Amino acid sequence: MQKTLQQILNDLGAYIDQDTALPTGTELTVRVNLVDQALQEWGEAYQWKALTVLYNISFAYSGTSIALPDNFKKTMSPIYDVAKNVSKDREYPEILTDKRFWETSTDKYFYIAGDDLTGKYIQLNPAMPSGFSGMLDYQSFPSSMVTLADICVCPQPDYITKRVSALILESRSDTRFPELKADADLVLRRMVEEEQAVSGGRQNRIRDWASWDGFSIGRD
Numbered sequence: 001m002q003k004t005l006q007q008i009l010n011d012l013g014a015y016i017d018q019d020t021a022l023p024t025g026t027e028l029t030v031r032v033n034l035v036d037q038a039l040q041e042w043g044e045a046y047q048w049k050a051l052t053v054l055y056n057i058s059f060a061y062s063g064t065s066i067a068l069p070d071n072f073k074k075t076m077s078p079i080y081d082v083a084k085n086v087s088k089d090r091e092y093p094e095i096l097t098d099k100r101f102w103e104t105s106t107d108k109y110f111y112i113a114g115d116d117l118t119g120k121y122i123q124l125n126p127a128m129p130s131g132f133s134g135m136l137d138y139q140s141f142p143s144s145m146v147t148l149a150d151i152c153v154c155p156q157p158d159y160i161t162k163r164v165s166a167l168i169l170e171s172r173s174d175t176r177f178p179e180l181k182a183d184a185d186l187v188l189r190r191m192v193e194e195e196q197a198v199s200g201g202r203q204n205r206i207r208d209w210a211s212w213d214g215f216s217i218g219r220d
Helices: 007-015 025-045 097-102 159-169 177-196 209-213
Strands: 051-058 063-067 073-077 079-081 109-116 120-128 133-140
Touching: 007 025, 007 159, 025 159, 025 177, 097 109, 159 177
Parallel strands: none
Antiparallel strands: 051 133, 063 120, 073 133, 079 133, 109 120
């Protein structure tokens, strides 16, 4: 169940203070910061579906590069040309930056350039024509929750609550913190297992030669 920052803070107060009223002043600032730390830790723990973003790429004019959003972490797919008149060779695979010297001027590829300070961008080859439209999946960093109404992107907000509770109790030398940290780790492992589980609606059967050829025993 999704929860807002205020609901997470209320849950924290219920356990830490036995009071669901929001703290004020420095205590509120500290707890919001700890929630953000726990959220960023969660984001680094796995390649979460909730953090996968479909990025639309378009060129109003011919060009070879396009800026990436600030929350870009890593690519999760090639770039696909979505033009209706393209029937094949629609894929622009990602290559290591130094491999660009081994490619020809007509090869389709892209690589990520730039840095976290100045911003990252996609460098494409060959130059994209005016009107080019493509799509790319990328893994993002979780957005910080700034206002009390912001919704936690973590699918199990209970992990955030337990992790922050453990951090607060540890800072107070409260002997309960190892147990809460273990509970948080357990919730995290369960989330990873759920991410790896195959959806019930997905085709999960390996096709053999007979099914590929349309062969059926007792019929052909």
